Amino acid sequence: MHRMKLLLASISLSLILAPFPAWAEEVTLKLGKLSIRAEIADTAQSRNRGLMQRDHLCADCGMLFVFAQPGRYDFWMKNTPLPLSVAFIDADGSIINIEEMQPNTTTAHSAQGEALYALEMNSGWFARHSITPSERVLGLHHVPMAH
Secondary structure, eight states, X not given: OHHHHHHHHXXXXXXXXXXXXXTOOEEEEEETTEEEEEEEEOSHHHHHHTTTTOOOOOXXXXXXXXXXXXXXXXXXXXXXXXXXXXXXXXXXXXXXXXXXXXXXXOOOEEOSSOEEEEEEEETTHHHXXXXXXXXXXXXXXGSOOOO
């Protein structure tokens, strides 16, 4: 009985500490010397769901939205309780612009150029690490194409 309680406690703790759901596909990206663990949102369903209803994102974790073609995409925070930053990224991996987004709002935050990707991180993450537009995100070649 004691082993069963210990096993359940261990499983519960691993679920709490896991940065993403167990089914999520993820990729490691690089921005300068920084490593980011990003959950991949590459389907219409996963892009629409995004980080809705999540109340925690680890310090260097994020969500990478992958689109089928470059475009001027809009993001908002309906049903998303976490304050987030979003970097819109072109097909070559260069950051186009970075926007700060407040929780549970419908204010549109738009790509200021043709974005193929968008990377959501905890609010202020890019500023804290002095990441600015035109910096390149490495590791995108490991990301599956959107479907």
